[in-house]
Amino acid sequence: MHTAYLVVTLIAIGIDGFSGVSALVHFAPILPPMQRAGVPLSWLTFPIGTLKTLGALGLVVGLWLPPIGLAAAAGLTIFFVCAVYTHVLANDISGQFAFAGFLLALNTATFALTLLAHPAVNS
Secondary structure (H helix, E strand, O other): OHHHHHHHHHHHHHHHHHHHHHHHOOOHHHHHHHHHOOOOHHHHHHHHHHHHHHHHHHHHHHOOOHHHHHHHHHHHHHHHHHHHHHHHHOOOOOHHHHHHHHHHHHHHHHHHHHHHHOHHHHO
16 A cells, blocks of 8 residues: 555656646646636736645655645645636636646545555544
């Protein structure tokens, strides 16, 4: 179980980190989908990019302090529930919507595997 936890968490760190930094630097390919979803471009720095990047950093810290990783995974899961909901409200069922759904599943799996790999966290 610990190997699955490490693999999924490391993948989540990489993808969430890239996604967060992409938002912080206003990476050109993400701008049109965000506009279609009705997200103000000013939100890319804060809260979107900041929260994703801090969530990825929390997952890194969680490799040594599992309660921090659990909190980070929970926060990222909630973030991506909101992201999927935003795309649905805007009727924007695009690649960005699918990517948000994938990150929702990935961070949910990270949360669950953290609980399973570190039983002392949930006691």
